[in-house]
Structure formats: C-alpha cells, structure tokens
Amino acid sequence: MLKSAILIGLLLLAGVSAAFAQQALKPGEAAPEFSGQSLDGSLYDLGQLQGKVVVLTFWSTRCQICHSEIPNLNRVVEHYRGKDVVFLAATMDNEAKVDPYLKRNPFNFTILPNSFATMLKYADKDRSGNINMGFPAHFLISRKGIIAMRTDGWDKASNLDSQISKLLSSD
Template sequence: MTELHVTEDVLAESAPSKRGANFVIVLAAIVLASMALIFGLGLRHQQQAQPTEGMAPLFTLKTLDGQEIALESLRGKVVVLNFWASWCGPCRDEAAELEATWQHYKDKGVVFLGVAYTDTERNAQAYLKEFGVTYPNGLDYQTRISALYRIAGVPETFIIDRDGHINEFVMAPLKRAQLSAMIERALAKGSQP
C-alpha cells in the first residue's frame, strides 16, 4: 500500500496544475484571435485596390530637408509619386533607375516625389545617401499618404498627369526605360483646357 501512495504523490507532482493549463488555453486563444484579426484586416486592405484612375488624392509632403510640397501646387507638371522603404529589397533595386530618370526629366516639366513608407528618418536618410537620390523625399508620418493611395506594399509608383489625374500605376520595381515610357505617355496627354 505504501508503494501505491508514493506513485500517487509522484503523479500529483508531475501533472500540470489546472490553473496553469487554463492559462495556456487562454493564451493560445488570444494568439489565434489576434492572428485571425490581422489576417482579416489584411484581406480587407487587399480588397480596397489602389486608385488607378481619376483625381489623385491630395496631400502635403514634408520633405526630409524641411520643405512642404502640396500635390495640388504641382498642377501643370507630370508627377512621379514613388512609395518606398529603406528595408525593401525591390525598392533598393529601382533606386538608381529612379534617380537616373529624374535627372533626365527634371527640367522637362516632371516632378518626382518619394514617400518613405513605415520608415525611420535615420534609415531613410541613409538610403537616400547610399543611392544618391536628389529628388524630394519625405516620411509618411502615421502612413496618412499611404492610406490615401491604399498602399499594399512597396515599391508602388503612380504617374499623375498635368491635370492631377492618375495616369498609370505600377506595383513593382521600375526600370528606367519602363518609367520613361510612362512619363512620355503622360507628357503626350497635354493639359485639358
């Protein structure tokens, strides 16, 4: 009988407490609910496609050098609006292509604006320096501009015509020839009277 009693004591000590088991179950439920919420929000965001036509949503970008540029003030010019991030590999792939295209078009009625998506000022500045980017760039504080354009990932580029309409949209890294062709199409449209 003593042997049986020892076995029961050992089993009682090695079994998890009911309280601990309940904690694990509650924790697992919270984790699963959080994952479901994140997944659901992601699907909802995917269903809201980027604006690919019509008037471009208006915003004011505070650049990293302290200027404020209102999109509305750029009417009469073609605007290349590029959303990027320093941590984005494809953004790094297109950075030199964008800068080279900017250098070619900057005196031809074309403005480039870079919007750093979910980035820090330090990392954004380092990225711009690394790639020699000279066109205006700013941080998207609280992702307000990204929300207007329903950014799903980076890089994303919008070509906005002289009248403020979205002319083209690309959700991929761009090469100079592709971007130049897009800009030429926007320039060819002219301005509506």
C-alpha cells in the first residue's frame, strides 16, 4: 500500500513537472522562420538573410534593462558595420510608441515594430501554451540559419560581440 502511494505521488510529481517544462530554443537548432517590416518599410525575413549572421533582439520601450543596454549594443553594431551581420530588434510595440522612444534613445539596430508573431516563435512555451520571454532576449543566428547563441537579460553585448566574431571567422 505504501509503495503504491509513493508510486502514485511520484507519477503525479512527474506529470506536474512535465506540464511546466520549458521548451526553449537551443543552440544548434534551426532558427524559426520570421518576417517583419522595419520602420522604413523594408521587409526582412530569415530566408532572405541566409549567408549572413543575424542578431535578433527582442526588446520593449517599457524595458529598463533594454534601455540601459542600448549604448553597448550600438557599439557592437558599429564594430561590425560593413560586415555580413544584420542587426534586427523586434518589439511588440507599435510605431506610435517606438518612434518617440527612438528620438530620445537612438538604437542602431533595424527596428521591427509589431513583431508579436515573431516573438511567439522564439518565446519559451510551457505545455499549456503559455509563453515566457524575458526582455531583452538575444538570438545569434548563423549564416546557415542555425541558432548559435541565446542570451536573456542585462549586458550581454561583450559576449554577443565575441560570438559574432567566432561565427564570421568559422562560416
């Protein structure tokens, strides 16, 4: 009887754990296809960017950490200007929120507003379909469309810089 109760308890615990397990995109996996329109009207999609290293950052105008890291990210963009690297910053915010923000806080990435659908493809999901993505989140995608790195949170610019350099020299 005690063994049966323990077994049932373990099975319930395993079921609860599985229900909350995150299904995160990991390095080595194919990056999900995405498309978006930049503030200047240019269209971007991952398929057209094959052959280039892509830095895809998810951010928000309301994210203080995102705001704090923009100067460091701008330095990374300047470091790789003219190289085969595309810097895209996807946000769920619309143009009405993004435009005034960028006037006060210049961000050298190509901004993709209204990118909720793209975020859903890259966000972690639990088994119930609930999404989870902390901002900022950075995905480094190789020339072949493979996720090379994923980072979340504050001040990842130096790590991003070194990983871009590795990808450019290895591909």
